[in-house]
Amino acid sequence: MINKSVLILAGLASGPVLGGVISGFDRILTARFQSRIGPPLLQPFYDVIKLLGKEKVVVNVWQAFCVNAYLTAASIATALFFLRSDLLLILFIQAVGAVFLVVGAFSSTSPYSQAGAHRELLQMLCYEPLLILISVGIYFQTGSFKIESVDAMNQPLLLKLPFLFVVLSFVLTIKLRKSPFDLSTSHHAHQELVKGLLTDYSGPLLALTEIAHWYETVLLLGFCSLFWTTNPIGALLLVGITYLGEIWIDNVSARMNWRWMLGYGWGMGMALSLVNLVWLYAR
Amino acid sequence: MFKKIMTKARMQSPWMLHFDCGSCNGCDIEVLACLTPVYDVERFGIINTGNPMHADIFLVTGTVNHRNQKVLRNLYDQIPDPKVVVAIGACGLTGGIFREAWNVIGGVDKVIPVDVYVPGCPAKPEAIIDGVVLGLEKFRGKAETAESISANDFEEEAPCREK
Numbered sequence: 001m002i003n004k005s006v007l008i009l010a011g012l013a014s015g016p017v018l019g020g021v022i023s024g025f026d027r028i029l030t031a032r033f034q035s036r037i038g039p040p041l042l043q044p045f046y047d048v049i050k051l052l053g054k055e056k057v058v059v060n061v062w063q064a065f066c067v068n069a070y071l072t073a074a075s076i077a078t079a080l081f082f083l084r085s086d087l088l089l090i091l092f093i094q095a096v097g098a099v100f101l102v103v104g105a106f107s108s109t110s111p112y113s114q115a116g117a118h119r120e121l122l123q124m125l126c127y128e129p130l131l132i133l134i135s136v137g138i139y140f141q142t143g144s145f146k147i148e149s150v151d152a153m154n155q156p157l158l159l160k161l162p163f164l165f166v167v168l169s170f171v172l173t174i175k176l177r178k179s180p181f182d183l184s185t186s187h188h189a190h191q192e193l194v195k196g197l198l199t200d201y202s203g204p205l206l207a208l209t210e211i212a213h214w215y216e217t218v219l220l221l222g223f224c225s226l227f228w229t230t231n232p233i234g235a236l237l238l239v240g241i242t243y244l245g246e247i248w249i250d251n252v253s254a255r256m257n258w259r260w261m262l263g264y265g266w267g268m269g270m271a272l273s274l275v276n277l278v279w280l281y282a283r
Numbered sequence: 284m285f286k287k288i289m290t291k292a293r294m295q296s297p298w299m300l301h302f303d304c305g306s307c308n309g310c311d312i313e314v315l316a317c318l319t320p321v322y323d324v325e326r327f328g329i330i331n332t333g334n335p336m337h338a339d340i341f342l343v344t345g346t347v348n349h350r351n352q353k354v355l356r357n358l359y360d361q362i363p364d365p366k367v368v369v370a371i372g373a374c375g376l377t378g379g380i381f382r383e384a385w386n387v388i389g390g391v392d393k394v395i396p397v398d399v400y401v402p403g404c405p406a407k408p409e410a411i412i413d414g415v416v417l418g419l420e421k422f423r424g425k426a427e428t429a430e431s432i433s434a435n436d437f438e439e440e441a442p443c444r445e446k
Contacts, residue, residue, distance in 0.1 A: 027325075036323040040295075043328050049292035050339070055363035057336065194333050202336035203363045 004083060011082030012075055019214020020044045022221070026247060030187075033251040044210070051207035059108045059200045066104030067205045067212075073097025074215035081222050084147040087135045091128075094219060098124055101197065101209065108200035116196025120184035122258045126265040127171045133273040134171075137164040138226070140280045150226050156234065158227040163276035165227050167269045169242055174261070175220050177213075178250035181261055191255055293339070293365070294419045296328040300338035300362065304355055304391065306345025309405035310372035314342055316408045324412060335361035340418055342411070343397075346374040348386045352394045359395040367418035370397045371411060373404040 023044040031038025040046075058064045077094040080086075102124070105117035135145060141160050142149040150157065158165055174181040182188075185197040201209055224242050225235040256264075303311050317324045318331055332338050335358045347355060359368065370391040373379035378389040391397050398421050401414035 031323070031325060034320060036320045037326050038323075039325050039328050043296065046292040046295040046328055047298075049288060050296040053289045053293065054339075054365070057363045195337065198337075199334055200336060206337060 007082045007084075008079045011079035014082065014218045015075060015078055015215035016211055019211070019218045020048070022217055022243070023214060026243075029244075029247050030251060033247065044214075048207045048210050051210070052204050054203035056204050057202050058205065059110075062107040063104045063200065064205060066100045066107065067201065067208045069100040070097045070104070071208045071212040071215075073100065074212040074219070078215045078219045078222075081147070081219055084151060087138060087145045087147060088132075090219070091131050091135060094216065095124070095128055097212065097216075101212075105197045105200070110200050112193060112196055112199040115193060116184045116199060119193075119258055120197050122262060123174050123181065123184055126262050126269075127174045130167050130171050130265065130269045130273065133270070133277070134161075134164050134168050134223075137161045137273065137277055137280065140277060147226065151229050153229060156228045156230050158238065160280065161227065161276055163272040165224075167272050168224060168227075169245065170265065170269055172220055172224065172242065172246055173249060174265070175216060176246055178246050180249075180253040180256040182250075182255060183258055183261065186255070290423055293422050297340045297367075297415065297419060297422075298330045298332045298338050299340040299342055299415070300332055300335050300358065301342045302344070302355065302358055304343050304345040304347055304351050304375070306372060306374055310344035310375070310403075313405045313408050314344065314371065314411055317411055322408050322412060324415075327416075329415065335359075336363065338362050339366055339422075340415060341366060341368045341395075342371055342415075343368065343391045343395075344371045344375050346378045346381045346384075347388045347391055347394050348384075349388060350386075352388060355391070355394050365422060367398045367421055368395060369399045369401060369411075369414045369418050371401045371403075371406050371414070373402060376400050376402055379404065 021041065024039075024041040027043060028038040028041060073093050074097045077090050077097065080090050080093065098120075102117045102120045105113045105120070108114075138150060138157065138161070139145050141157060142153060177185060177187060179186075179188075182191065183193075183196075185195050186193075188194075198206060198209060221239050221243065224239045228234040228238045301311070301314050315331075316322060317329075329340075335341075339362070341359060341362055343355065359366075368391070370376055374381060374390075376390050378387050381387045382389060388394065399414045399418045401410050403410055406414075
């Protein structure tokens with residue numbers, strides 16, 4: 001029981017702490033890739049604290065409710081991941097949070113917010129089936145949707161599900177809001193629609209969406225680590241290399257349009273998943 | 284303690300909104316030059332947000348005329364408190380060479396309260412960064428004591444002067 005509450009606390013703390021540090025590393029590395037020096041490591045924390053202290057401007061009550069629902073869902077999903085719970089449950093809770101973020105953006109009349117929300121829906125349409133397919137692959141291999149059963153494996157999942165890992169890194173690019181899939185909202189002000197989805201979130205509400213995004217980052221990187229559970233160093237290396245790859249892709253590619261994302265995501269993603277699943281089944 | 288952390292966070296994370304209020308683009312090019320690898324203002328946590336709802340620092344270039352004063356005031360009103368306004372360039376300060384044109388109202392401070400003035404035609408990127416840093420000092424004043432900081436706190440040769 002005590003063990004479980006410690007895990008829940010670790011899960012709840014991981015977003016604001018680990019997520020922020022990861023985001024800080026991300027910003028420094030991105031700056032170095034662009035031959036800049038970049039902000040200090042703690043920059044994301046400064047940003048969030050500053051935002052929490054800004055004047056609260058709420059476009060409408062529904063929006064404020066949606067932000068809180070998004071943060072709650074993201075933190076619950078991360079805590080459940082730390083509890084090594086059911087993969088499908090975690091994915092559904094995470095999806096509910098993402099939907100609330102979109103609904104919040106839809107509740108404002110700003111055209112930027114609306115366009116961003118539409119694109120976010122398309123992104124979800126693209127990555128949610130892929131995440132489910134990855135879980136199905138894990139189920140085929142371990143015989144259960146529980147993360148505990150992944151931990152019990154004596155061989156890294158990556159060796160059995162290599163194509164599904166590629167699909168996961170694809171999903172990661174969308175979820176971390178990296179180019180070429182930063183359609184709905186982006187970290188860099190060189191796009192045709194910069195903040196999109198987040199346009200009308202401001203001050204403390206924006207800070208909450210940022211913290212929720214950190215939770216999602218931790219959750220998805222945790223998802224990555226499931227592919228190498230036999231050895232903590234191996235898991236760390238796998239997650240580190242994947243994340244470096246994401247930052248690299250972010251810096252070398254331009255934003256693509258949603259048709260390209262859907263076509264490539266569904267075409268490539270589903271084909272790779274299918275090949276991997278058929279291979280698992282036929283073996 | 285809490286106030287100290289908040290002030291530090293505010294000083295470390297000024298997100299800027301840049302508005303061209305009828306400038307010749309000279310100052311705008313210099314503002315954007317600050318974001319390039321040569322000057323790299325992200326070192327100080329400065330991000331170009333392009334969205335008034337997210338901004339802390341309002342950089343305005345160019346003269347104000349009867350048409351765009353509404354836009355200027357609207358943008359200013361949309362920025363949540365606390366905020367700092369930096370007027371950039373000869374035109375932003377006084378109207379510059381356009382000050383006697385029939386449609387020109389004058390400098391930015393004719394419409395919204397300005398905290399820092401950065402002169403120049405165009406203003407140098409170094410001067411703009413100095414102006415923003417000066418604006419951040421006013422953040423400290425606003426956040427802690429609400430007193431304005433005396434201009435003596437800064438070096439004489441600093442290219443920015445305070446109102």
